Amino acid sequence: MSRSSRDTPVGGAGRDALYQRFYALIDCIPRGRVATYGQIAREAGRPRHARHVGYALRALPPGSKLPWYRVINSRGEISARPSEGYPLQRERLLAEGIVLDRRGRVDLERFGWVPDL
């Protein structure tokens, strides 16, 4: 491993490869659990690049099989805009047994995804 320890190369392909990595990670989120944008970015070896996770998801085609709805922000809230996928996302989460409190927030302590290696 003669690689610099401060970061993980994306592989040379750049942005596209990074997005693919985000997608792969999101695809691993089990049913009934949620992950945060920051968490996905971190798992992908790009801490503090949470915004790009949202970017990648925004670029996702409608009808994608990816469980994008299991990705929420660090406060446990749905970040998608009401005019975008908010209603659908809320519905999907509820359908999996995830509880949203009165303010529409998910208890990350309880439903947060803990990736096991």
Next chain:
DNA sequence: AATGTGACCGCGA
């Protein structure tokens, strides 16, 4: 090239 925006995050007040 420069500027503004964004499905975000974390910290300090």
Next chain:
DNA sequence: TTCGCGGCCACAT
């Protein structure tokens, strides 16, 4: 707990 700010970086104009 909420609110404000700076940081991050790709993308649209």
